[in-house]
Amino acid sequence: MNVVFRAISEDQPGPKWAGQFAEYWPSYSAWWAREGLSGRPTYAESRRAIRDYMPELLDLYDRLCALAGGGDTEARFLSFYCPPRYLAGCSQAIWPGNEPLLVRNYDYDSNAFDGITLKTRWNGRGVIGTTDGLFGLVDGMNDAGLAASLTFGGRREVGTGFGVPLILRYILQTCTTAKEAGAVLKRIPCHMSYNVTVLDAQRQYLTAYLTPDRPTVLTRAAVATNHQERVEWSSHARFTATVERERFLLQRLTLHPDTQKRFVGAFLKPPLYSTAFSSGFGTLYTAAYRPRKGTLDIHWPDRTWSKGFDDFPEDAITVTFPSAERQVTY
DSSP states (O other): OEEEEEEEEOSSSOHHHHHHHHHHHHHHHHHHTTTOGGGSOOHHHHHHHHHHHOGGGHHHHHHHHHHTTSOHHHHHHHTTBSOOOOOOOOEEEEOSSSSOOEEEEEEEOGGGOOOEEEEEOGGGOOEEEEEETTTEEEEEEETTSEEEEEEEOSOOOOOSSBOHHHHHHHHHHHOSSHHHHHHHHHHSOBSSOEEEEEEETTOOEEEEEEOSSSOOEEEOOSEEOSOSSSOOOHHHHHHHTHHHHHHHHHHHHHHOOOOHHHHHHHTTSTTTSOOOGGGTOEEEEEEEEETTTTEEEEEETTEEEEEESSOOOOOEEEEEOOOOSSOOOO
16 A cells, blocks of 8 residues: 655645645545535535634635635535544654653554645745645644644544634644644534644743643643543454554653653654554554754654754655555544
8 A cells, every 4th residue: 555645835815726636625525525515515604614713814815715716615624614524543642851752653544645845935924734624624733832632542532623723733834832822722612523743942841631522731741642531432442452552652762761862762763653454453654743943854764854943845755554454434
């Protein structure tokens, strides 16, 4: 199974973004409509939600909708408002040394993965991150020295709110510190349960437990896997070994004075590195964000792909993973 990772730089929304959206839209459209379009919010409801909760993104949202063709379904999709549910695995942790370093494994279905590292300067803010739906991000950092990443929170509840990738995009477009990001995470509703870790250039950090049915909890947790304060979905927890991965990371943080290299290397081996590609949560990459330096290293067991605000070549890399005989549809 080969997955192509592409690096794309485009300061303002333009032909590169539009071309990628057109390429991915057939797949995203089928996913978005799989439960029937009538079950999704209307365009008016979606745009109103952006206006009310993320007003700084409203003009950008309108521009992206126009580039996507101006259609009703495309605009509703790009709002990320009350999307179909989606899960994931993932592990993330903050290195205990002096330099701010956020490391995460992205464990997901390769068939539902953009594979794009996008560098933008939308609304005057430099952002580099891994896209979801071309507008949202599953991890990223901005030129103010703030990094953010997500893991699935291990709960089945679905409610009224935004898909978490757009919440990460909003944080990186509008915030400069972990404290500011925490206020956003408390304010904006998320449609499912996710754990979002943010780390700023002063090495201040927090992990927010987002849920659709409870107030957001802000914690000083330096580790996040696929549960929150306790395991609530036992079968998912067993399937993804979320408790084992959390314990492993906590032990490394408290018992092992790891160098950065050893800390990152731990994510490339079991129990953090997942080979469950046939179940839809194999580790597609390991990202190491150094927000003070503005650099991102994307790791696989046999190679590293480096990007940064000062050095961002537009290139592509093909990574071979074990074949997945069965793919999970979330």
